[in-house]
Amino acid sequence: DADVTQTPRNRITKTGKRIMLECSQTKGHDRMYWYRQDPGLGLRLIYYSFDVKDINKGEISDGYSVSRQAQAKFSLSLESAIPNQTALYFCATSDLRQGSKTQYFGPGTRLLVL
Amino acid sequence: DQQVKQNSPSLSVQEGRISILNCDYTNSMFDYFLWYKKYPAEGPTFLISISSIKDKNEDGRFTVFLNKSAKHLSLHIVPSQPGDSAVYFCAASSEGSNYKLTFGKGTLLTVNP
Numbered sequence: 526d527a528d529v530t531q532t533p534r535n536r537i538t539k540t541g542k543r544i545m546l547e548c549s550q551t552k553g554h555d556r557m558y559w560y561r562q563d564p565g566l567g568l569r570l571i572y573y574s575f576d577v578k579d580i581n582k583g584e585i586s587d588g589y590s591v592s593r594q595a596q597a598k599f600s601l602s603l604e605s606a607i608p609n610q611t612a613l614y615f616c617a618t619s620d621l622r623q624g625s626k627t628q629y630f631g632p633g634t635r636l637l638v639l
Numbered sequence: 640d641q642q643v644k645q646n647s648p649s650l651s652v653q654e655g656r657i658s659i660l661n662c663d664y665t666n667s668m669f670d671y672f673l674w675y676k677k678y679p680a681e682g683p684t685f686l687i688s689i690s691s692i693k694d695k696n697e698d699g700r701f702t703v704f705l706n707k708s709a710k711h712l713s714l715h716i717v718p719s720q721p722g723d724s725a726v727y728f729c730a731a732s733s734e735g736s737n738y739k740l741t742f743g744k745g746t747l748l749t750v751n752p
Binding site for chain 1: 648671681684685728732737739742743745
């Protein structure tokens, strides 16, 4: 079983709709992240959480919100989707408590906003 | 301002030869560097990392070199295999930023049989 799972894997929605992308991990890591990837732009950080009660904005948080429901779950919401939010979305985890600075990624969600 | 740069969008090499992927950074506070490999329709997969206290780290066919004075790192793959064909991302982090990652834009490596 995958350590980091994302649902859904693909989603098509319309402008103005609210959608939620979910991420779950079985790695026991304390830190979780949401990134988006656009062609030619690499991965950019949207939000991150170092603990259940800790939420921080990344470099491109406008138009997004997150919820850390439990240590293992971190969801990303688009309150009112717009076409330029069409992208690949990745969740990642890490655990500095274990001395690891490496982030481990989920398989991604491909989102299309019409 | 792009702090991590991968100036070659693509690279093509022959099977069995060496692949060299390059990455430059501007933030002198970065102290930990990683390479990720990404296949289409999959998430990035961690490949290899290096701390700023080292100048070389090796793992099988993959070696990462770090030149701190030039703010440059490179990933060497020897020998290259067709299965290495993927997008490679360079990433950097620092203790001051709680080890959040800053990514380059990626280099598409194609290894031809």
